[in-house]
Amino acid sequence: xxxxxxxxxxxxxxxxxxxxxxxxxxxxxxxxxxxxxxxxxxxxxxxxxxxxxxxxxxxxxxxxxxxxxxxxxxxxxxxxxxxxxxxxxxxxxxxxxxxxxxxxxxxxxxxxxxxxxxxxxxxxxxxxxxxxxxxxxxxxxxxxxxxxxxxxxxxxxxxxxxxxxxxxxxxxxxxxxxxxxxxxxxxxxxxxxxxxxxxxxxx
Numbered sequence: 001x002x003x004x005x006x007x008x009x010x011x012x013x014x015x016x017x018x019x020x021x022x023x024x025x026x027x028x029x030x031x032x033x034x035x036x037x038x039x040x041x042x043x044x045x046x047x048x049x050x051x052x053x054x055x056x057x058x059x060x061x062x063x064x065x066x067x068x069x070x071x072x073x074x075x076x077x078x079x080x081x082x083x084x085x086x087x088x089x090x091x092x093x094x095x096x097x098x099x100x101x102x103x104x105x106x107x108x109x110x111x112x113x114x115x116x117x118x119x120x121x122x123x124x125x126x127x128x129x130x131x132x133x134x135x136x137x138x139x140x141x142x143x144x145x146x147x148x149x150x151x152x153x154x155x156x157x158x159x160x161x162x163x164x165x166x167x168x169x170x171x172x173x174x175x176x177x178x179x180x181x182x183x184x185x186x187x188x189x190x191x192x193x194x195x196x197x198x199x200x201x202x203x
Contacts, residue, residue, distance in 0.1 A: 001187055002042045005052040005064035011087040011175060014065060014199075019044060022191075022199045029105040036191040050113075055179075056080075062183040063191065070153050073114045078161040080178045083196045085176040090154040090176070104168055105146070108119035111138045112147035118150040121170055139164055 003157060006015035016186075019026050022037045024044060033044045045061070055061040055072035073157050092114075094104060111132040112118045118131050134141070137161040138149035152173060153159060153166065160189055177195060179188060 002040055002140070002191055003060070003062045004042055004044045004191070005055055005061040005066070006044060006046055007052055007066055008046050009028045009049065009063040011049060011067075011085075014087050014175070014182075015046065015084055017198045018065065018195050021194055031153045038194060039157045040187075040190060042191060050074075056061065056178055056180045059180045059182045061180060063177060063179050063188055064177060065177050067152070067175050069114055070174065071178055072173075072193040076178055077181070080181065081176040082179055082192045083199070085177060085179055085199055087156060089172070089174050091151045091172055092121075092170040093153045093159075094121075094150055095142060095146055095153070095159050095164040096138065096148045096167045098149070098163045098165050100143060104144065109146040110148050110150055111141045111148040113138065114150060121150065125168075128199065141142070 006018055008015070008166035015203055016026060022035050022042060022044065024033045024035055033048045035044070049066045050060065050070050052064035053076060054065040056064045057074040057076050074167055083149050097149065107126045107129050109132060110118055110122065111131040111134055113134060113136065115131050115133040122129050137158070139158050142149050142164060159166065177192065181187065
């Protein structure tokens with residue numbers, strides 16, 4: 001059985017396309033499906049994008065679609081990425097209050113949904129900075145509760161509305177179909193090829 005995690009929420013349209021390619025009709029409230037695709041048994045789970053990455057890292061999923069930021073946060077190696085889905089395009093950024101002119105090296109606290117990723121990024125910038133973990137948006141918490149935040153920025157509109165500016169950009173992120181460490185690439189290849197074809201990806 002190939003276990004495939006697909007995200008709800010902002011990537012739901014890609015999840016719907018992948019499900020349709022597998023012959024699955026998504027029904028409201030139903031979060032798991034079993035199907036035979038290309039003679040292979042597949043179980044599809046609909047879940048939040050962060051959970052897709054976490055379960056891939058624990059080898060509880062074989063394949064999963066999620067954002068690069070969540071793959072990095074969960075410690076899933078880049079060489080496990082099968083193909084780029086490009087559900088969105090964004091950057092991992094350090095945001096600070098518009099009037100705060102301190103260099104990043106003097107930051108004392110950072111709020112973020114990505115604590116492991118932020119810790120690795122700040123190891124060379126401000127290693128003693130406290131990393132505060134939240135489950136949602138962080139922009140409202142700067143500067144009252146933290147000196148800065150590490151967030152994924154697409155347009156920068158939310159940052160601007162909260163009087164924040166980008167002080168440093170760490171890198172580009174998008175979305176990928178990825179496989180777990182214990183997943184045999186040859187076994188899941190037919191499913192990967194099928195899903196890639198729905199995105200127009202030539203492999």
